Amino acid sequence: MSVARLPEPPRGAPIVVVIGTLDTKGREIRYLGARILEAGMRPLVVDSGILGEPQAIVADVTREDVARAAGSTLDAVRATGTRGAAAEAMAVGLRAVVARLHREGRCHGAVSLGGAEGAVMAAHAMQALPIGVPKLIVTPVAAGRRPFGPFVGLRDIAVMHSVIDIGGLNPISRAIFDAAAGAITGMVRARHAAPICWTGERQVALTMLGNTTAAVMRLEERLRADGYTPVIFHANGVGGRCMEQLVADGAFVAVIDFTTDELTDELVGGYHAAGADRLEAAGHAGLPQVVVPGCVDFFVAGPMDTLPPGWRSRPTYYHNPVLTLVRATREEMVQVARRMAEKLNMARGPVAVAVPRRGLSIPNHPGGVFWDPEADRAFTQTLRERLKPAIVLAEVDAHINDAMFTDVVFELFHRVTAGVTAGGAPVAGGS
Numbered sequence: 001m002s003v004a005r006l007p008e009p010p011r012g013a014p015i016v017v018v019i020g021t022l023d024t025k026g027r028e029i030r031y032l033g034a035r036i037l038e039a040g041m042r043p044l045v046v047d048s049g050i051l052g053e054p055q056a057i058v059a060d061v062t063r064e065d066v067a068r069a070a071g072s073t074l075d076a077v078r079a080t081g082t083r084g085a086a087a088e089a090m091a092v093g094l095r096a097v098v099a100r101l102h103r104e105g106r107c108h109g110a111v112s113l114g115g116a117e118g119a120v121m122a123a124h125a126m127q128a129l130p131i132g133v134p135k136l137i138v139t140p141v142a143a144g145r146r147p148f149g150p151f152v153g154l155r156d157i158a159v160m161h162s163v164i165d166i167g168g169l170n171p172i173s174r175a176i177f178d179a180a181a182g183a184i185t186g187m188v189r190a191r192h193a194a195p196i197c198w199t200g201e202r203q204v205a206l207t208m209l210g211n212t213t214a215a216v217m218r219l220e221e222r223l224r225a226d227g228y229t230p231v232i233f234h235a236n237g238v239g240g241r242c243m244e245q246l247v248a249d250g251a252f253v254a255v256i257d258f259t260t261d262e263l264t265d266e267l268v269g270g271y272h273a274a275g276a277d278r279l280e281a282a283g284h285a286g287l288p289q290v291v292v293p294g295c296v297d298f299f300v301a302g303p304m305d306t307l308p309p310g311w312r313s314r315p316t317y318y319h320n321p322v323l324t325l326v327r328a329t330r331e332e333m334v335q336v337a338r339r340m341a342e343k344l345n346m347a348r349g350p351v352a353v354a355v356p357r358r359g360l361s362i363p364n365h366p367g368g369v370f371w372d373p374e375a376d377r378a379f380t381q382t383l384r385e386r387l388k389p390a391i392v393l394a395e396v397d398a399h400i401n402d403a404m405f406t407d408v409v410f411e412l413f414h415r416v417t418a419g420v421t422a423g424g425a426p427v428a429g430g431s
Contacts, residue, residue, distance in 0.1 A: 005058045006033050009042040014188050017101055019094065019112035019122045022047040022063075025166055026055030028113050028177065033057065035181030036111075041188060044106060048094050048114075048121050050077060050086050061097055069093035069100075087117040094125040102129055109134035109188040111180060113166045116141050120150055127153040131246075134187030138162050138180045154242045158183070202228045204413075205243050205252045205282075207235040207259040210319075211361040212294045214401040215409075216258055222410050228253075235259040235295070240274035247281040254289065254417050255282040256409065261295035263336050264328050270299030271323065279340065283347030288416035290409055291344060291353045293379065294400055296336050297360040297370055298325040315370055317363045325363065330375040337382035345388045352392035352412040355380050358399040365399055392416075 003026075016036050020029040022045075033043035047059035048066060067074040070093030077089045101107040110129060112122030119139035126135040135157040142151075142161040151159050160183070162176050204223055208216040220230045231252070233239040240262040247255065260279060265272035282289040301307055304316065304324050315327040328336070344351050357376075364370035380395060387393055394412060398405040 003054065003056060003058055004030075006030070006037055006043060009037055010040065013040055013042045014108040014192060015042045015044050015101075015106050016184055016188060017046055017098060017107045017110040018043045019046045019048055019098075019110065019118075019125065020114055021049035021118050022054035022057060022059060023049040023052030024055075025113050025118065026057055027169060028166055028173065030057040031169055031174070032111070032113060032177050032181055035178055036185055039181060039185035041108075041185050044101065046094065046097060048090055048118060050074075050090060061101075063090075066090055066093040066097055069096040083117065087121055091121040091124040094121050095128045098125040099128040102133065107133070108191065109136075109184050111136045111138070111184040113138050113162075113177070113180075115139060115166060118166075123151040123153065123157060126157050127155045129155065131156050132191060134158075134184055134191055136160060136180060136184045136187070138166070138176065140165050149238070152238075154238070154245050158187075203252045204228045204230050205247060205255045205257075206230055206232045207240060207243065207257050207294070208232050209235050209259050209261065209295055211363075212259045212400060215294075215406050218403065218406045219256060219258070219410060222406075223413075235262055235272065235274075236300075237262055237265065237272040237274045240272075240278050244274075244278065244281040247285055247287065250285075252282075252287060254287055254413065256290045256292075256413060257282070258290075258292045258409070259294035260291065260340065261298065261300075263339055264296045264332065265299045267332060267335055267339070268299050268328070270301060270326075272300045279343045280346070283343065283349065283351070286347075286349035288350045288413075289347070289352075290412045290416060291340070291351065292400070292409060293336075293340070293353075293355060293360055295361045296328070296340075296379070297333065297364050297372070297376065298327055300324070301326050315372075317369055325361075325370075327370050327372065328375070330372070330378050333375045333379040334382050337379045338386060341383055341386035344391060345386075350416040351390075352394065352416050353383065353387065354394045354396060354405070354409050354412055355383070356400040356402070356405045357395055357397050358402070360400050362401070 018033055036043040044060045046061040047063045049063050064074050067077050070089050077086050080086045110126050119137050122137055138160045140162045142159045164172055206216055223230045233243040262272050262274035262278050301324050311326050317325040319325050359365040394408055396405050396408045
């Protein structure tokens with residue numbers, strides 16, 4: 001197949017950035033680009049290849065351009081010594097290229113075809129695009145027992161299984177590529193029809209798990225009634241990190257961090273660990289925040305029969321066939337309280353903390369499998385001792401999902417958003 005450019009699309013057509021290694025995936029990228037063009041959009045081809053020569057299609061952004069964007073040259077990238085090191089260098093350049101194209105208004109969506117290295121490089125680039133910009137990775141590694149964090153990161157990236165390798169055009173690959181072209185152009189068209197706009201929205205971030213859904217849903221309803229737009233994050237390790245990133249991006253006017261279990265998982269190495277900087281972005285940004293130790297009494301592990309012996313001997317709660325909740329010890333609760341206090345004490349904006357005395361999660365109630373009032377009291381006592389005086393600490397004689405507790409949290413929200421500190425009026429139900 002000869003090397004050629006695709007025909008020009010209509011003037012003003014939306015632009016879809018198409019990423020691939022043209023030395024090994026040139027025919028496939030050309031086919032995908034043609035399908036995008038048929039949908040009335042312009043494919044802008046970026047070559048992320050390293051070794052061979054481009055095949056079948058001329059790149060709009062060459063591999064030499066990508067290497068320069070990484071502060072290097074293609075010869076230097078090729079001389080790095082290993083395939084992984086070369087891919088890592090090109091990924092840096094690819095990210096810079098895609099970010100620049102978006103700034104210039106020349107990226108309304110992005111799609112890639114690739115194997116392991118190609119998919120990882122494209123994912124690194126797509127993670128530089130804002131939420132709402134359509135992103136699609138088509139790869140044979142989108143299946144099996146694989147972590148998807150490297151592909152998705154903290155962005156809304158769709159990953160599509162190619163079923164067969166990206167190596168040739170045949171009835172199966174054409175069907176996959178046709179679907180991919182339809183997906184990315186459909187997403188771009190929908191994005192143009194309903195773009196994301198934060199201007200004028202009073203968005204409030206909240207965190208939630210199934211264990212706190214009842215309470216957060218009540219808060220959501222009350223926030224909407226007050227003219228706020230609640231945005232709820234699943235506090236599963238990735239969700240907390242996504243919230244922190246969007247807080248840093250300026251998406252919110254306040255935070256109700258109702259479910260802070262990710263601190264416990266970070267401490268012990270549970271599935272919901274969200275990184276050492278969890279619970280810091282709102283403080284750095286000076287946003288008003290209400291913090292609740294929702295679900296800090298447990299961490300999340302795998303199926304019961306895979307737990308290490310030391311965890312298996314603790315109180316556990318069957319959450320579903322693949323996840324087991326494991327009770328945190330008194331000592332772990334104290335450490336989490338210390339970390340929470342340390343992070344909140346650094347906050348530049350107003351902070352309030354609400355603690356329910358009758359349980360921090362569904363299995364944590366009088367008679368429940370996680371009921372350990374001594375451990376929970378140690379947590380609260382540590383907070384009381386370590387939080388600075390300017391931070392409101394409301395201890396409420398209620399369970400975390402009780403309406404009374406939700407009322408206190410909502411009152412605290414009004415206090416911090418009004419700039420009221422610990423010198424204000426006492427909180428109803430607190431002490």
